[in-house]
Amino acid sequence: MDPFRSFYRLKRPCANCPFRKTGGIDLRGGRLDAIIAGLIKDDSQSFLCHKTLNTEAKEADEELVDDDEFQVDKRRIYEAEKMCAGAAAYLLKAGRPTIGMRYAMITGSVSPDHWSEAESLVIDPAG
Numbered sequence: 283m284d285p286f287r288s289f290y291r292l293k294r295p296c297a298n299c300p301f302r303k304t305g306g307i308d309l310r311g312g313r314l315d316a317i318i319a320g321l322i323k324d325d326s327q328s329f330l331c332h333k334t335l336n337t338e339a340k341e342a343d344e345e346l347v348d349d350d351e352f353q354v355d356k357r358r359i360y361e362a363e364k365m366c367a368g369a370a371a372y373l374l375k376a377g378r379p380t381i382g383m384r385y386a387m388i389t390g391s392v393s394p395d396h397w398s399e400a401e402s403l404v405i406d407p408a409g
Contacts, residue, residue: 285361286391289328290383292367294400296333301368301404307332321373325380329369334362371400376407 298307300314321327365382373379374397379387386392 284391286382286386286389288361288364290365290370290386290392290396292331292334292364292370293396295366295368295371295403296331299331299366299368299404301366301372303403303405306368317369318372321369321380322376322378325378326382328380328382329366330363331366334364336362367397367400368404371397371404372407375401375404 295302295306297305300306300309300317317329321329370379370383373383383392387394387396
């Protein structure tokens, strides 16, 4: 399977995505602005959907386990993580898609209108 198609599979923000205009989870003050600033500043970054995020692999990384079976399992855990569709739609509205998003669109892993339906659901860029 195409890893870019898999990573960018989500097309619409989940019901409580922090990028939603309505219904998004409340993050502590300034947190969403900091996430957005980080994504805009460094287009090599991504923001994972909280419903696909898995802390198990990150904790295991800290233990520096060097076991072939574990490495395969860790790869499976990371492969489950996906780009937040709300963040992707926001970045497109801002005219600032990440490098990975641009690559996925250029190579056909996702269509250029992949997040079009989501754009009306997410907050508007400042300015």
